[in-house]
Amino acid sequence: MLFYHRIFFCMHGPPQVPGGLTKETEVLHMFGKKKSRAVLGLDIGSTNVKLLELGRSTEGYRVERYALGALPADAVVEENVQNVAGVAETIRSLLIQSGTRLETAAAAVTGASVITRTIAMPAGLSENDLEMSVTLEAEQHIPYSLEEVAIDFEVVGPWPDNSDQVQVLLAACRRETLTDRVRAITGAGLRAGIMDLQVHAMERAFTLIHQQLPADSRKIVAVVDIGATMMTFRVLGGGQTLYTREQSFGGRQLTDEIMRRQGLTARAAGLAKKQGNLPPDYETELLEPFRAVAVQQIDRALQFFFSSSQFRAVDHIVLAGGTGAMAGLGELAQENLGTPCKVANPFSNMVVSANVNPKALGADAPALLIACGLALRSFD
Numbered sequence: 450m451l452f453y454h455r456i457f458f459c460m461h462g463p464p465q466v467p468g469g470l471t472k473e474t475e476v477l478h479m480f481g482k483k484k485s486r487a488v489l490g491l492d493i494g495s496t497n498v499k500l501l502e503l504g505r506s507t508e509g510y511r512v513e514r515y516a517l518g519a520l521p522a523d524a525v526v527e528e529n530v531q532n533v534a535g536v537a538e539t540i541r542s543l544l545i546q547s548g549t550r551l552e553t554a555a556a557a558v559t560g561a562s563v564i565t566r567t568i569a570m571p572a573g574l575s576e577n578d579l580e581m582s583v584t585l586e587a588e589q590h591i592p593y594s595l596e597e598v599a600i601d602f603e604v605v606g607p608w609p610d611n612s613d614q615v616q617v618l619l620a621a622c623r624r625e626t627l628t629d630r631v632r633a634i635t636g637a638g639l640r641a642g643i644m645d646l647q648v649h650a651m652e653r654a655f656t657l658i659h660q661q662l663p664a665d666s667r668k669i670v671a672v673v674d675i676g677a678t679m680m681t682f683r684v685l686g687g688g689q690t691l692y693t694r695e696q697s698f699g700g701r702q703l704t705d706e707i708m709r710r711q712g713l714t715a716r717a718a719g720l721a722k723k724q725g726n727l728p729p730d731y732e733t734e735l736l737e738p739f740r741a742v743a744v745q746q747i748d749r750a751l752q753f754f755f756s757s758s759q760f761r762a763v764d765h766i767v768l769a770g771g772t773g774a775m776a777g778l779g780e781l782a783q784e785n786l787g788t789p790c791k792v793a794n795p796f797s798n799m800v801v802s803a804n805v806n807p808k809a810l811g812a813d814a815p816a817l818l819i820a821c822g823l824a825l826r827s828f829d
Contacts, residue, residue, distance in 0.1 A: 488555040490824030496677040500543040501820040511800040516547040530629035537636030555643035555823040566590045650822030657795040666764040675772035682750035700772035769793040774815035795821040
């Protein structure tokens with residue numbers, strides 16, 4: 450596991466810390482300075498929340514409990530929590546629905562709201578001196594006042610070709626982004642123990658997917674996570690993210706079209722889409738055109754990647770997210786793009802507890818990729 454997979458923030462009391470930051474409203478110590486404990490993976494998306502609890506068995510990981518729930522309209526806008534009470538209420542309902550007894554959550558912020566930089570520091574500094582030096586150096590790399598952000602760092606290793614320096618990964622996130630998520634989590638009665646980076650949660654879960662791919666198609670893999678409003682395209686090599694791009698596209702476009710044609714509410718349209726309770730012409734009139742557009746979006750993301758890197762192909766495409774799991778999308782993408790495609794299921798090789806419906810879990814698995822990566826923090 451790479452060092453930055455341990456990234457997390459945890460809440461503290463009010464004393465001052467270097468740089469004038471206060472630990473009352475700030476979230477610090479992202480890189481695993483606290484002892485690991487069992488945590489719930491809590492993925493707060495744009496339209497729903499996914500909750501997952503993992504455990505251990507003699508055969509490996511075990512899915513203990515999970516639940517998904519819809520958020521109130523506009524509770525999360527452009528990845529920012531706008532309705533703290535609404536998000537808290539959704540989380541609270543999932544706790545009851547799942548029956549979990551865990552009290553600590555691991556959630557995530559997206560890469561767009563986080564700044565990371567690798568900086569050089571003198572080797573051999575004490576922890577306190579390194580913290581002070583990094584805090585001072587951070588002002589040159591962060592385009593915000595230090596009072597507006599939470600920061601943390603981790604030593605990566607020696608600086609290439611210079612044994613007198615070390616590489617330090619610096620991470621910073623706007624306080625408001627963290628605070629609203631923490632308020633929603635604590636408002637649901639949980640402790641906000643870990644705030645990961647979404648990209649690192651995905652990488653952690655991807656290690657489970659990677660094992661399922663044929664050996665000759667593991668080198669360069671594109672993970673395409675299509676949610677309700679956003680498609681996140683990431684290319685991984687050696688388990689590390691090489692490229693990331695977000696495109697405004699998602700399942701809500703299909704839901705809106707169902708609403709328009711059938712005169713349904715957004716909730717009813719989403720339920721009908723999931724359960725298949727739609728007219729016979731739905732497949733040809735709406736679903737097939739939407740799948741074609743989704744493949745075009747994936748192809749577009751691939752072309753952007755090829756044009757900005759030395760790569761001209763990927764070995765495999767993994768589809769994730771609620772929309773990425775759409776029936777027939779993987780087959781259509783593989784046929785049109787000429788690249789093997791697989792729908793993500795990080796639970797394929799896990800034991801499933803009696804509390805979980807295996808069939809329902811299989812259907813929801815692609816949407817639980819980030820929640821899985823977060824729940825895996827229990828075992829760091």
